[in-house]
Amino acid sequence: MQPHDAGDEAGQRTRPARSRRRRLSALVMLAAMAAGILFAVMLVWSTISSERAERRQTVRYAAVVSALRDINRAALNAETGQRGYFITLDRRYLASYEFGSDLYPRALAKLKHLSAESDDAQITSLVGEIETAGNAKFAELAQIVAMIERGDIQGAQQRILSNEGRVEMERLGDALARLEVVERAMQAEASQDAFDAEKRVLPLLALTMALMAAALGLGFALAMRAARAEEAAARAVEIEAARDRADLLARELNHRVKNLFAVILAIVRMSGRGSEAAAPVVDNIASRIHALLDAHEATQGHDRDNPGGGADMALLIGKVLAPYKNDNHSAEITGEAVALSEKQATPVGLVLHELATNAVKYGAWSVDSGRIDIGWTLEDDASQEMITLCWRESAPCIAEPDGEGREGFGTLLMRSSARQLGGTIERRFEPGCMIMEMRFPKEA
Structure with a gap:
């Protein structure tokens, strides 16, 4: 697969996730705004409804009070006119009586209409009491006026002195007063409800704005998170494409x-062709070149003995050391069977190759009496198995290098390999001895 193809495929895989994150952020912000607006509308509507x-x-209260006062005024005018007509027999007093008699039914009809708008049983009962008392009072007044007009002054007098009219007037006045008290209480309750609604609206609106701000902040945070995720995804795509290019290179x-x-091997064989005396030397050099090729493939994580990738630890060490071993260069290799993945074989092989070349140039194998001991152990550390690889060189010529100056490329390469394995590497010197320990987790 070409690098740009891998990047395209990775980009295609991340597009649905980006789209989902964008939709989620947009939905959160829209839901927050809709909820805030709905709550604010409901709050304002509640306040408006109360007002x-x-x-x-x-x-209604003003109309009811007006009707009550008209009923009371009608009764008083009618009674005053009736009393004046009885005392003076002057028909001009009947004008006041007729005014009251005409006003009463209109005021009573208005009161009954207003009471029909309310489902309060107390108001209905009081209106009934007013109608009963008012009708009785005006019936009594009409009878007395009729007696006077017939000339039955004595009968009219007896009727007036019976106190029936006074009782009905008191009943009417009491019912009017009680109904006004009930209407005033309803008016006060409505005013208090409106006042409470107005008092609630500001803090609730402030709370609504705060909730909307919090929701918008959450939406913004989600949008930023989505943007960061998209940026990380884009970087991942770039890294994957760069890794593909690096693998290709x-x-x-x-x-x-x-x-x-192969060219070097061909040159060696051509150089020894036709000379029987050079044949053993050519074969020896060719075997060394083959060993170097095997070591090279092993350090790259590829092995003809294991085409699937990875390597056995002992086999990997043997192939790395094979080009340099001879009768004067001894090496002891000990350790249980440990399989390395292809990802691990390359950095471990590079570290071993660097140590082997250092040993040949100025370490244990730079003299005939040098010795190398290589061993590894597998141990449990918490919930993970750890591999500890120990390389030990022994020779009289080994000494701790000068501490001044920068680290060489080989040292940097070994540290980088250890970090790639997710482990650590440590090198220390003792008299006539150099010890390197590398510790890294075993892949399942």
Whole structure:
């Protein structure tokens, strides 16, 4: 697969996730705004409804009070006119009586209409009491006026002195007063409800704004998170494409190195052709070149003995050391069977190759009496198995290097390999001895 193809496929895989994150952020912000607006509308509507109810109750209260006062005024005018007509027999007093008699039914009809708007049983009962007492009072007044007009002054007098009219007037006045008290209480309750609604609206609106701000902040945070995720996804795509290019270059370089080994091997064989005396030397050099090729492939995580990738620890060490071993270069290798993945074989092989070349140049194998001991152990550490690889060189020429100056490329390469394995590497010197320990987790 070409690098750009891998990047395209990774980009195609991340597009649905980006789209989902965008939709989620948009839905959260829209839901927050819709909920905040709905709550604010409901709050404002509740306040407006309370104020409308108060205004309606105020208008109704004024109309009821006006009707009650008209009924009371009608009764008083009618009674005053009836009394004046009885005492003076002057028909001009009947004008007041007729005014009251005409006003009463209109005021009573208005009161009954207003009471029909309320489902309060107390108001209905009081209106009934007012109608009963008022009708009785005006019937009594009408009978007395009729007696006077017939000339039955004595009968009219007896009727007046019976106190029936006074009782009905008191009943009417009491019912009017009680109904006004009830209407005033309803008006006060409506005013208090409107006042409470107005008092609630500001803090609740502030709370609504705070909740909307919090929700919008959450939406913004989700949007930022989605943006960061998209950025990370884009970087991942770039890293994957770069890794593919690096792998392609590594395979190309490995191919060229193998071709170089093949060319060198061909040159050696051509140089010894036709000379029987040179044949053993040519065969020895050719075997060394083959060993170097095997070591190179092993350090790259590829092995003809294990085409699937990875390597056995003992086999990997043996192939790395094979090009340099001879009768004067001894090495002791001990350890249980440990399989390394392809991902682990490359950095471990590079570390071993660097140690082997250092041993040949100025370490244990730079003299005939040097010795190398390599061992590894597998141990449990918490919930993970750890591999500890120990390389020990012994020779009189080994000494701790000068501490001044920068680390060489080989040291940096070994530290980088240890970090790639997710482990640590440590090198220490003792008299006539160099010890390297590398510890890294075993892959399942």
